Amino acid sequence: MSTTTKRAYNFNAGPSALPLEVLQKAQAELVDFQGTGMSVMELSHRSATFEAVHNEAIANLRKLFAVPDNYEIVFLQGGASLQFSMIPMNFLTEGKRANYVLTGSWSEKALKEAKFSGEAVASVSTKENKYKNIPTEVEVGENDAYVHITSNNTIYGTQWKTFPETGNVPLIADMSSDIMSKPVDISKFGMIYAGAQKNLGPSGVTVAIIRKDLLESANTNLPTMLKYDTFVANNSLYNTPPTFGIYMLGEVLKWIEAQGGLEQVAKNNEAKAALIYDAIDNSNGFYYGHAEEGSRSLMNITFRVADEELEKQFLKEAEEAGFVGLSGHRSVGGCRASTYNAVPTEACQALADFMKAFQAKHQ
């Protein structure tokens, strides 16, 4: 393996950058894992070698994210999109209402799927404000089975800064795009779930953290693979899990630990995002952000170049300069820099510098 590795400035929204050290370790042991004469992909999921990988990943996730003992951690497949269905199937019990807070496209999709299982409403929505902000409070009904939020909105670039109080009603959060980007008080949640492909590893693994009492009162008459209890009761090994993805997730967790854990990762993420937000805010309107300032995401920085023609030019020149993934989501356009955990500070500095130089050249 070469010592000088060419690396793109990868700002993809997901799948996205992985830590170089993790990729290099995976590369080194890809053909022969721990002297077994097999790739980690060739191990039986019932083997002691793989089970150690699997259990270590779960244990490290619990430790680093400070997941209390009264929560189960499971690995699923199908991305957050399948969770949009599984959550109401399991937790929207008879006679109850599911309460969705809409802060973007992913919340809308989650609500749409819930309607297959029963009564589901959007109690609060910031759609009329083009999803530029996070609501300051939520409305909780006595009869709510749960309140569902999207903690970070990849497409619009907004993020919950403080999580809403929902009293006795379980709060469920899709944290696909900011899980483990900072410490979170897990005890405020009934359930947290996330596709791994932004902050935790490659695509194909979904993490769910579920409070035990929710499982105890969940619907039971469900297809085996759509029932959380199947995964809980079998330590996520009821059927063959995505073994390589779980291995990679475990390696990313070790890398998080080596960074100094979530406190340090959060500081890094704040500093990284500040570099780019500063380039926007100090541009005298040459660039402007989509999200309102108090709702800005530290994971997905959405912005526009005020001049539409220059915006095209910006994206073109950025691509030529080695920046990847800066086009906004196809549903909204514009620009977006995703600065997940594994995006290095240098890449963010390089983008900020590029933005300033582009402005100086074209203003």
Added chain:
Amino acid sequence: MSTTTKRAYNFNAGPSALPLEVLQKAQAELVDFQGTGMSVMELSHRSATFEAVHNEAIANLRKLFAVPDNYEIVFLQGGASLQFSMIPMNFLTEGKRANYVLTGSWSEKALKEAKFSGEAVASVSTKENKYKNIPTEVEVGENDAYVHITSNNTIYGTQWKTFPETGNVPLIADMSSDIMSKPVDISKFGMIYAGAQKNLGPSGVTVAIIRKDLLESANTNLPTMLKYDTFVANNSLYNTPPTFGIYMLGEVLKWIEAQGGLEQVAKNNEAKAALIYDAIDNSNGFYYGHAEEGSRSLMNITFRVADEELEKQFLKEAEEAGFVGLSGHRSVGGCRASTYNAVPTEACQALADFMKAFQAKHQ
């Protein structure tokens, strides 16, 4: 990378052996894919680079498995186990009956899940014969939505040699453990599906090949991620797919092509299985097979050592000699050698030699 790679004799039932050449190529390009400065895992699933990988995998699957134009090919998640639910959800239409042929544990599981969606029966079962055989014919009802079979039974080591005639009723086959181990006349099937982790790649990707007319008459009022049409209409890119698994599957397909395609792969598999079956058949009863001779699988060779104490000794000594995965499934015990496409002839020869030597020593 070292030129002498230690390789285990990997007879795992799945996840299982992958071609060494594929692992070495994946290793070489793991950190920098095609000069992008990114791992294939770091590519956006919407990028041209990944879409080329994705579409090439689908095209090669169509070519090598000779999938006619009136069939769609999709990549799913959740393994065959989730398909056990999706198939009846989509295809067990109102007033119809689902017809399951039971040849082992996986068929039983498939039937169990179908019962959540409507009327589902076991029309034929070989359970009373301890699943030692494949039935010679099936019973098809006029009102059947489909007939479901498991083409190869991993646990019991049986395999359909000729597929049943089901007339106008679509035949659906779980081919998880023998897909692309030999040429198959796809036109006999309404749908074929398979978890990738035996013959096609790592775990975490499921392949489905679905005749278009089945899709046209399928149930529509289903959750988005449980509806085949979602995957068909979006070229399996509705949400983030398991990108690394699809890449690996594509590389395995190229390897199959390099072997000479399925005709040659089938010949290799026959020769490989014959080495081990001969060791059983020529042992004068020291070893005996579980499956009846006419139903023997070329993928999973299930056998016992007649003396139970010696069987324990056999598994112990085999493990010490570098053979991996020879214990039978935990539900049935005994011994099992899984000889999927990527298991080399040398490994099968080594096992046959070991079996003969063990017999000579202990008889």
